[in-house]
Amino acid sequence: MTQDGAGVTLVLGGARSGKSRYAEALCREAGGERVYVATAEVRDEEMRERVARHKAERAGDGWRTIEEAMDLSAVLIREAAAHRVLLVDCLTLWLTNHLLAGSSIEKEIDALVEAVSVQPGRLVLVANEVGFGIVPENRLARQFRDHAGRLNQRIAASADEVTLVVAGLPVTVKGR
Amino acid sequence: MTQDGAGVTLVLGGARSGKSRYAEALCREAGGERVYVATAEVRDEEMRERVARHKAERAGDGWRTIEEAMDLSAVLIREAAAHRVLLVDCLTLWLTNHLLAGSSIEKEIDALVEAVSVQPGRLVLVANEVGFGIVPENRLARQFRDHAGRLNQRIAASADEVTLVVAGLPVTVKGR
Amino acid sequence: MTQDGAGVTLVLGGARSGKSRYAEALCREAGGERVYVATAEVRDEEMRERVARHKAERAGDGWRTIEEAMDLSAVLIREAAAHRVLLVDCLTLWLTNHLLAGSSIEKEIDALVEAVSVQPGRLVLVANEVGFGIVPENRLARQFRDHAGRLNQRIAASADEVTLVVAGLPVTVKGR
Numbered sequence: 336m337t338q339d340g341a342g343v344t345l346v347l348g349g350a351r352s353g354k355s356r357y358a359e360a361l362c363r364e365a366g367g368e369r370v371y372v373a374t375a376e377v378r379d380e381e382m383r384e385r386v387a388r389h390k391a392e393r394a395g396d397g398w399r400t401i402e403e404a405m406d407l408s409a410v411l412i413r414e415a416a417a418h419r420v421l422l423v424d425c426l427t428l429w430l431t432n433h434l435l436a437g438s439s440i441e442k443e444i445d446a447l448v449e450a451v452s453v454q455p456g457r458l459v460l461v462a463n464e465v466g467f468g469i470v471p472e473n474r475l476a477r478q479f480r481d482h483a484g485r486l487n488q489r490i491a492a493s494a495d496e497v498t499l500v501v502a503g504l505p506v507t508v509k510g511r
Numbered sequence: 512m513t514q515d516g517a518g519v520t521l522v523l524g525g526a527r528s529g530k531s532r533y534a535e536a537l538c539r540e541a542g543g544e545r546v547y548v549a550t551a552e553v554r555d556e557e558m559r560e561r562v563a564r565h566k567a568e569r570a571g572d573g574w575r576t577i578e579e580a581m582d583l584s585a586v587l588i589r590e591a592a593a594h595r596v597l598l599v600d601c602l603t604l605w606l607t608n609h610l611l612a613g614s615s616i617e618k619e620i621d622a623l624v625e626a627v628s629v630q631p632g633r634l635v636l637v638a639n640e641v642g643f644g645i646v647p648e649n650r651l652a653r654q655f656r657d658h659a660g661r662l663n664q665r666i667a668a669s670a671d672e673v674t675l676v677v678a679g680l681p682v683t684v685k686g687r
Numbered sequence: 688m689t690q691d692g693a694g695v696t697l698v699l700g701g702a703r704s705g706k707s708r709y710a711e712a713l714c715r716e717a718g719g720e721r722v723y724v725a726t727a728e729v730r731d732e733e734m735r736e737r738v739a740r741h742k743a744e745r746a747g748d749g750w751r752t753i754e755e756a757m758d759l760s761a762v763l764i765r766e767a768a769a770h771r772v773l774l775v776d777c778l779t780l781w782l783t784n785h786l787l788a789g790s791s792i793e794k795e796i797d798a799l800v801e802a803v804s805v806q807p808g809r810l811v812l813v814a815n816e817v818g819f820g821i822v823p824e825n826r827l828a829r830q831f832r833d834h835a836g837r838l839n840q841r842i843a844a845s846a847d848e849v850t851l852v853v854a855g856l857p858v859t860v861k862g863r
Contacts, residue, residue: 345854468819525818525836
């Protein structure tokens with residue numbers, strides 16, 4: 336991170352590890368206007384309600400929410416240029432959306448890594464660590480796992496800090 | 512931990528990670544009378560034999576064993592008050608027992624966290640880290656994973672030390 | 688590790704964690720003739736082509752490749768005696784091969800641990816960490832997971848260094 340607080344942090348964690356809460360706390364520490372980039376694709380009414388509720392809760396806590404399931408790179412470039420603190424929650428859902436849409440995953444990851452590298456602000460990215468179980472029997476699950484692992488490696492390589500959240504607590508993998 | 516060796520340690524680990532063995536070694540270091548709280552529910556004859564064998568082995572090694580599948584809080588309060596060194600193996604089985612019994616998981620976790628916080632002795636709690644694989648297809652497995660993650664976060668927040676055991680070796684997550 | 692660069696490093700990681708790439712970099716740092724011990728059992732034409740391609744790529748990068756799916760101990764003793772730098776990729780596939788062959792896993796692990804302990808060279812062993820997901824429904828998967836966990840514990844106990852690779856980045860578990 337630079338002295339003015341810019342820099343990229345990748346927050347990795349398992350399911351219900353507390354990674355999102357930890358990432359939110361990092362953004363609050365950074366100060367300034369906070370933008371929450373939600374990548375969850377709304378697929379039904381139940382989810383629409385949950386997303387709306389979370390958005391309202393975050394608004395009360397000082398966040399502006401942007402919903403963007405696919406074109407993360409454009410959002411990062413545009414919002415970071417406005418000197419905001421950005422939280423992306425999460426990269427793994429974004430990857431899932433692109434897999435379901437039949438996108439070229441390599442191209443999408445290349446574009447995302449480029450956007451992460453050039454954006455000038457404070458950026459916190461949340462992603463799931465999904466590779467520590469046994470090999471899934473389902474072929475699509477294996478492919479997803481491979482893509483998710485490669486995505487995490489690429490982002491980690493260009494991040495200033497990488498933190499693994501275990502039971503709500505941060506373990507430093509890279510950085511300060 | 513206080514100077515007299517009191518304090519709570521959460522030992523997290525995957526399957527066959529050596530977490531129980533590590534937790535037992537921590538308790539031996541603490542000295543004093545050691546109580547092993549086994550949370551496994553005995554469901555058949557094969558298991559009854561295995562549990563009896565383990566109990567006999569531990570007795571030879573200086574442990575007293577208490578079998579308590581459900582009401583951990585009462586055991587913690589009662590035994591810790593007697594200034595013993597307690598090992599609970601493990602919280603994840605205790606959670607499973609309550610899920611199968613249809614208990615209110617939130618209430619049970621609240622009561623356990625309270626008991627962990629107020630007990631005055633040396634307490635080592637073992638739990639499984641289960642959230643680092645891909646999303647399970649089975650809905651009950653997903654719910655279990657969510658509950659287990661939240662339980663680990665809650666206990667970790669009130670523990671003095673949290674250790675992740677990897678291939679039998681401790682990685683400090685919180686504490687000394 | 689000794690001053691002359693000998694010593695055993697276990698590199699653990701999840702699927703697509705970058706563990707192999709990290710292990711290769713460790714071997715390059717060690718200098719000297721590098722031998723890559725590939726434990727993948729070739730089962731079909733597609734795999735034969737992939738294995739041949741990887742072997743050619745590594746040859747261009749200065750590696751000699753030995754394919755040995757089963758008798759790792761003999762390879763370790765023979766090659767290490769010739770003062771080479773050895774990379775075994777990976778122990779988990781080797782374990783799978785023995786499980787499929789119906790070998791006595793305990794005996795095989797004992798022999799491997801013995802070979803790892805007595806070989807005098809620079810040895811880097813790659814293995815999968817597979818125990819951090821929920822309990823698999825498949826009984827064979829559960830057994831595999833148990834064996835893999837025990838194997839990792841045994842090797843970790845006799846290694847000089849153990850590193851967990853997360854998103855391509857090393858987390859020290861044991862050693863320097």
